[in-house]
Amino acid sequence: MQRSRASSTSSGRHPAPPPIGLPQPQAQPLEAPKIIVIHPGSQHLRIGRAADLNPLTLLHAVAYRRRPGASDRPHHDPLLPPLDNVNSNSGLMVEFEEQRLLVSRILQHCVVDNKNRLRVATPPQQLAHFNRSSQAEKVPAPSGQMADEPWLDREAPVLFDDRILRLGAVDARNYDIHFPIQRGELNVHKEKGGSLQASMQHLERIWSYALEEGLKIPLRKLGTHCAVLVVNDVYVRRHLREFVTLLLRRLGFRRCFLVQDSVASTFGAGIGYGCVVDIGAQKTSIACIEDGISQLDARVRLSYGGGDLDQVLLLLLRKCGFPYRECNVQESYVDAHLLDELKEKFCHLNTSVCGAQEKHFNLRKQNGQWLRYTIQVGDEALMAPLALFHTELLNITGRTKAVFTQQAVQDQYDCEDCFDAEYLKETGRKNGVRGGDILQLSASAGYQPRPQLPVTADDEELIVVDQDETMSNCQSQLGAQTAGGQLNSNGCYHNGQGLVLPLDQAIIQAINRLSSYETKRKMFGSILLVGSSAKLPGLAAWLEHRISQQVQSEVNVLIKGMDAGMVAWKGAAIMSVLESARELWISQNDWQRHGLRVLRERSPFLW
Structure with missing residues (x-):
């Protein structure tokens, strides 16, 4: 493993000369409109020009229409993490109810104002009495929906973005739907369309659609454009090789470079160091950054995110008589998307809000009629996001959740290198x-x-x-090696019962893995919250309070004023136009002649 030349520059030392045989990066004018920044995620893809104010955000999925009369079953990657046999596992539901009551008692001991008055919770039975009697009312279509625009093109061979989110349980049976990234890494599995090359093919189709339809850039003109790809902190080197091949050979960009998402987040937030906590749709990653370098021992990716909170919210709403009783998030992408919207509208961590709150949401039925539902919500809006701190509630999406740290070099070396x-x-x-x-x-x-x-x-x-x-x-x-013959390096992120650690304890564990006390103090004082699921009101203050109770250092949890899901994309756009980024670019000719060698030498992180 070698320290990249970019890291040497950031630490104040002069970069070492490149090895013999590698070409010097040529000084070329940096044109922000010609630089495309790509940030792929488990649920969304953010892509745009470096000169754009905000990126284009679209669903990171593709749906292929099945041939008529196909005998095999359709393949559907879920939008939300699937439930772990909740209906047939009564013990799991009993455990969920016990944890719900525990969290409810914790909330009852919170004060709501300066007079130290305690919160008053509304019983679910009282909410259920209102919600079960609530009837849906017909409403006109939203103003943005044109009357002559078809809701779903059932003859289209391929669907992208919001067209997939319009697939109900019946329409989805006619498509094979693939999410190429799940839980923060490439979705490689043994079912249809699950090979590594098939996943890269899905990515190529989605990114090509975004470039042509979203950014209005013909694929034949990509030879005049450059690309910056935001990758995970915990990465697989073989996957990075495939990403570069996709950008330079298959899509045809002139040159590209890779940057880790936590490092890009520090650039986007304008801080020089910090512990970056990225809460996405299906994963939560933690990384400590200092001088633009992600510390190897303080990187971890936890397999829970906003999608798991959606499933917790649905169970809580059903306990209080959810009026939309036909909701089926496992088969209907319409219902899954609806639940994700309800989490963004309802959920918060503001303990001063108590009692029953009347909410509304609209839904389009299969026959085209729009309905308006009225629902009363109590502490369920707080309990769902509190699952990040009481991970026993997340057992409904899998009792055993994987924890990923950066693999050692000897565990993932590439035979082609x-x-x-x-x-x-x-x-x-x-x-x-x-x-x-x-x-x-x-x-x-x-x-x-x-x-x-x-x-x-x-x-x-x-x-x-x-x-x-x-x-x-x-x-x-x-x-x-353990008795099973597997490397056991992630045990510190599980508790005594084998459950993955809550968010606050995982952050403390990651920071404590750093060797320097001064570095630990700096990280606790600069915890940056980013990611699409970090936008919950009150999350930063709650997390700061939880960590402050467990450590003696001063704790500051930061969240930028911009959309938390765009911070990494913004940072990558800033990096792409810096003068110091010239030596990071990899051209088509470099990749063709030197392959992984040039990626190792040019990457701005430890290879």
């Missing part, structure tokens, strides 16, 4: 023994190192491997 350090260790020789043979022999009992052999003339041209380093590396791998 002939300059990879692990590849050199395994293929190089010292004293007639290959590095790979050393790893295999050391795993067996009673291994004795071979006696040193004289170096011959043929061996002088072979790569020399430090045998002691190889042996120590192998021993550290063997010692880190």
Whole structure:
């Protein structure tokens, strides 16, 4: 692993000269209208020119119309995380109800004003009495909906963006619907359209649609444009290689570079350091940034996000007589999108709001009629976002949630990268023994190192491997393996019951993994909230209070005035026009000639 030249520059040292054989980045004029910034997410894609005020935001999915008479079942990637057998698992519902009562008692001990008056909660039975008697009323179509515009083109071979969100349970059966990114990484699975190359094909179709229909840029003119791609902090190097190939070879951009989303967020927020907490639709990532570098030991991605809160909200609303009883978020994308809108409209973390609140929402039925529903909501609007701090409520979308930290180099090296350090260790020789043979022999009992052999003339041209380093590396791998043979490096982000840590404890755990006390103090004093699900009113103050009760350092949780979901895109747009970003660009010719080698040397993060 090498420190990139960009990181050397940010730390105040002069960048090292490029290796022999790599071309010097040519100084070219930076034209913001010719730079396309792409920020792909699990649910939304944000794309736009670096000169734009705001990016174009669209659903990051594609729906292919099925052939008539197809015998196989349609494939549907869900918009919201699926429930974990809630209907058949009575024990799970009992546990959910116990946690709901626990959170309700916590809210009852909160004060609502300066007179220290406690909150008064409205019982769900009282809310259910009103909601069950509430009847939907017919209303005209929204003003933005044109009368002659078809709601859904059922003959279109491919659907994008809001057209997919108009698919009800019946219409969705005629399409294979794919979300190429799930839980923060490429959605590679064993079902239809789940291979790595198929996922890249889905991305190409979606991004091409966004460029042509949204930004009005013909694909044949992309050779005059550059691209900046925002990637996750916890990444898979093979996936990054495929992303660059997609941008430069398949889409045909002139040049590109990659930037981690947390680093881009610090640029967008205008801060030099901080702990970036990105709460997205299906994942929550935490990363500590200092001088434009994401600290390796303080990166983590948790498998819960705003979509899990949607499912919690739905169960809570059903307990108080949700008037839209036909809601089916598992099969209908219309209903799933509706629930996501209800979370944005209803949910908050303002304890001064108590009692029953009357809310309204509109819904279009399958026959084209628009209906208006009236509902009373109590503490359910607070309990749903509090699931971020009481993760037992999130067990309805899976009791065991994965936690991802950055994999070690030896766990994800790429066989196509002939300059990879692990590849050199395994293929190089010292004293007639290959590095790979050393790893295999050391795993067996009673291994004795071979006696040193004289170096011959043929061996002088072979790569020399430090045998002691190889042996120590192998021993550290063997010692880190658990009984199941898997590396166990994420246990610190689970509690004693095996559940993933709440948001506040995960942040504390990530910051405490830093080695310097001064760095820890700086991170606690600059916690930046970003992401589409970080826009809940009162979330920053609640998170700051929770962390302050557990640490002695001063805690400040920041949230910018702009849309929290656009902060990373804004930061990437700023980075793309900086003078110091010239050395980050990778051209088509560079990628064709040098491949992963140039990506390793030009990437603004530790490869």
